[in-house]
Amino acid sequence: MSNGSATATHLTATEAATAARRASRPLATASLEARNKALAFIAAGLRERVSEILEANVADLESERAVGLTDALRDRLTLTGERVEAMAQGVEAVISLDDPVGEELEHRTIASGLDLRKVRVPLGVVAVIYEARPNVTVDCAALCIKSGNAIVLRGSSYAVNSNEALAAVVRDGIEKAGLPGDAVQVLNGSREELAELATLDGLIDLIIPRGGEGLKAVLKEVATVPVMYAASGNCHVYVDSDADLDMAREIIVNAKTSRPGVCNAAETLLVHEDVAAEFLAKALPELADAGVELVGDERTRQLAPEGVTVGEATADDWNNEFLALKLAVGVVDSVEDAIEHVNEHGSGHSEAIVTGSPDTTGQLFANSLDSAAVYINASTRFTDGFEFGMGAEIGISTQKLHARGPIGLRELTTTKYILLGEGQIRR
């Protein structure tokens, strides 16, 4: 870490946020060309300085504290030449995304004759709190730079050397483009920092936590700065009475098993009673073969074909995000029952209906659910910034305010009214 830019890591949260705030002003009015140039310099810098980055990463991996990490956590923390190249490509992909800054949302003449424009502007300073995944440092910095925001990165203390090395490259890239390198700040990852960061009203405009329920609980307790929480994804698939049952089977198997550890994976399957016997006879064995642990309500357990074990679903099973190969299965009397179940037990993330009546029952299901994304005849697994054509995302929001669903470039902006007059005063 010979690079001077990395000294930011020795700042307190307040000092870092103050520096980021100062840097956010020129960044907010920087041209698209300058912001994209910074991203190009960052991508080039990552490639040029890969050995420096990997050296820092080795220091993290070989530190005494890191020895106790599980294999999965060590893997997340580990950087390779290939992974650094993937980061560089990720930064280049952000260059090609549309500029959200200055986008005109409204333009009209109001009664007083004033010319009113509502335009997108950067939020200012965004703080991201994340675990020991160094690639997040670069991904989030790239999205913030593109959207004209300064960023305070509070990663894990396990990844501090990697994060410092990556941030040094990012800051140098920004400065080569003539913009303030202070726009990107990396913190050390200490516990005290978190509470300090969460109360920096006026310096931090938004906190995005990318961690588990524990982090969220801590922030709920102390934060006075706005936080965009990503709630857990207790996602549902409902199979309607006139569904194409082969389609339904493919969808639930995909939604449950293609990547069970992510938030858009399905956790509950609901089936209309008219097709429950036929559907469950085929679907349950296929799910069990894929290694899925099944729990269900009374009717499901009675319909389970021989050789397939379906445990008794507890009250918690309907409310939980398993994040594992486990599925709760229930039989319902009607689409209305399914809607009520999802609104009562769901977390408002993503839900799917499989139906032969997409225009009627499908729309009813979509309109009646209080969720960020509702699918008619498709897997819940598509809730994702890339899949939605938004480019990269910084997280997925299940809040209802500001951003709901994937948080991409647009969601990192606010709006401003600009009104042009000829001396109008209000009578």
Added chain:
Amino acid sequence: MSNGSATATHLTATEAATAARRASRPLATASLEARNKALAFIAAGLRERVSEILEANVADLESERAVGLTDALRDRLTLTGERVEAMAQGVEAVISLDDPVGEELEHRTIASGLDLRKVRVPLGVVAVIYEARPNVTVDCAALCIKSGNAIVLRGSSYAVNSNEALAAVVRDGIEKAGLPGDAVQVLNGSREELAELATLDGLIDLIIPRGGEGLKAVLKEVATVPVMYAASGNCHVYVDSDADLDMAREIIVNAKTSRPGVCNAAETLLVHEDVAAEFLAKALPELADAGVELVGDERTRQLAPEGVTVGEATADDWNNEFLALKLAVGVVDSVEDAIEHVNEHGSGHSEAIVTGSPDTTGQLFANSLDSAAVYINASTRFTDGFEFGMGAEIGISTQKLHARGPIGLRELTTTKYILLGEGQIRR
């Protein structure tokens, strides 16, 4: 209060919010016709039952506690036939506003072939906390019904009889339209209710406080439900070196004196040094004649014409919203200095520049300020939902998340992604 609907006032905050939550579901999918019908029934009910409403209002005004109120507060609490008629007309005006629900914000086919639509949907349950102004009860209920939201109204205990009577009319109107009257709940106004209301995650989606700094401080301390704060309006008018000085004089006099107690009134005047002598010689006497108390920096005080007293501005004077006939006046070296002053001292509400170069200096000023609304050659007093053509507003937000500026019907919605497929699964 013979009407049964008014029994809602005896519920706790939790009970009221639970009932509102239940009612919010059918309201969220109610047709525009049904919602508008409810509003029409409410307007008619207000006219028919005016004597019942005024009787309840007299009970509030004659209560022992209300005797101690100032004249201004008593006036706010007082209803008359004319004022009830104005409420009815306000409700009718909401009928004619565009429906925000179902508005399509995006519609495209994404890479997987899914048809993606991003549509506006109601937030769910909105809580409004306000002072002893019974008209707010009806105004806010009308906006929430129109936008498909249930509402919990927590007014002042001073106005409890008036609020109950008004809510009874509102609930009857909703029920006549075939929608659930429980969508409108009125609380008693006790202190305990506030903390209870502010922590009802999952039952309340948004709290909008329409009160002073004290209320905001209490909510900051306890709220876990999202709150949309309306910060104070420390608004600025900057007179540029090539401004039309007559226009500038009219604008600052209007911005300061037309209604000094509102949040979009100007609190600070900044003048470019090149025109300071000429401008202040005319503007300061006019402001003083209008009864404005003037405080200023050193240069302003030296330029003040004879007979006009300009006190020494304290550090606080630059940061405060006076909400009174008082103005801080400063001379700056450049538009950049003005921008820095506003970004440092402002509250992010509304600012104005008066300039002969609207396309260059004016745009620089507008782009560089971190405020909800920036005016070029017009008074700050236009920041208002009606003036912006949004119809009524429920408040003005100076937050950057979700809504910034007037909070109208659209700002009472969130969005939902609805995706239509043909069995797509994610590979």
